[in-house]
Amino acid sequence: MSQGNRTKELQEEILKLKKGENIFLPAHNYQRPEIQEIADVLGDSLELARLAQKEIKADTIVFCGVDFMAETMSILNPDAEIYVPEPKARCPMAMMCPKNILIKAKAEHPDLPVVLYVNTLAEAKAEADVICTSANAAKVVKALGAEKVLFGPDKNLADYVEKKTGVKTIPVPEDGYCIVHVRFAPEMILELKRKHPNAVALVHPECEMEVQNVADIVGSTSFMFNYVKESKEKEFIIGTEIGLIERMKREIDGNKILIPASEKAICRNMKLNTLEKIRDVIINKPKENMVKVPEKVAEKARGALEKMFQLTK
Ligand code: SF4
Structure with missing residues (x-):
């Protein structure tokens, strides 16, 4: 059987199982295309967090993304x-901020608010005053009205927020980063701009400031998509x-020309999820694939997430 037919067959099998068991299947924008095609909803961290806030009328959720996203779903x-x-689908950036x-950091700066990127584990979120995503980080920090904040774990997002808001960010840890987005270099963007002088260059705020500085627009994946x-x-x-x-290729007008800044920008952690694993988890529901944040931690983390929703209404 060809790979294409095998993919189709697995997709159909999952859709059938999903319908029979009332399963909801959300997926992040970085999931494999064959998963994106059958997801109930696609989005970035903010969109998925907002979705988690809503009442989902499904008995079971099979979440396709990385660990902290499924935890956020559980908290809310x-x-x-x-x-x-795949329980091994973990975000290295989230692990940089235990x-x-x-x-x-809180003991060293007891008066400063703690703003944490949603790309953190539940135990870290429970230590935060407020959570933000790349889509709303500047808005959240500005709304706090503070002159300085502790901000973690992404140093590049912290720099972006500082530039946008004028609020001083103290990064925690000092050098947290996304292993995928730091691979972009300013020369790569400049070279593509030379080759495609009419193209608009969009980059994610997880890219280093040198890269953000040569782009036309800096924004989250939902922002870029829209x-x-x-x-x-x-x-x-x-x-x-x-x-x-x-x-974008699937959902946006085919006349638009989309040029990847790097074909190698692949998050291997996100790609650990596969159709086979989705099918198997629906059938077997193994305990080790279940995500449940203990209520003691969830309660505190929920407060920080709800503060984000409140500040960005
Ligand atoms: S793309 Fe970067 S921040 Fe997102 S899950 Fe992968 S490593 Fe983590």
Whole structure:
């Protein structure tokens, strides 16, 4: 059987199982295209967090993304049964910010609010005053009205927020980063701009400031998606994980030319989820694939997430 037929067959099998069991399947923009095609909803961290806030009328959620996203779903939906196709799909950036370094930073700066990127584990979120996403980080920090904040774990997003708001960010840890987005270099964007002088260059705020400085627009994946969709321009250089471009190709007017800033911008952690694993988790519901944040931690983390929703209403 060809690979294409095998993919189709697995997709059909999952859709059938999903319908029979009332399963909800959300997926992040960086998931493999064959998963994106059958997801109930696609989005970035903010969109998926907002979705988690809503009442989901499904008995079970199979969440396709990385660990912290499924945890966020669990924090905001404590009664839902949540599974992940692959428990090893973890975000290295989230692991750079364990709760003990936050406790230390808070002791050193007891008067500063703690703003944490949603790309953190639940135990870290429980130490935060407020959570933000790349889509709303500047808005959240500005709304706090503070002159200085502790901000973790992404140093590049912290720099972006500082530039946008004028609020001083103290990064926790000092050098947290996304292993995918730091691979972009300013020369890559400049070279593509030379080759495609009419293209608009969009990059993610997880890219280093030197890269952000040579781009035309800096924004989250949802922002990039909507920008390209609505724009009257024809050519775009896209500086983020390749999965977003797959989604754009499928959902946006085919006359638009999408140029990846790097074909190698692949988050291997996101790609650990596969159709086979989704099918198997639906059938077997293994305990080790279940995500349930303990209520003691979830309660504190929920407060920080709700503060984000409140500040960005
Ligand atoms: S793209 Fe970067 S921040 Fe997102 S899950 Fe992968 S490593 Fe983490």
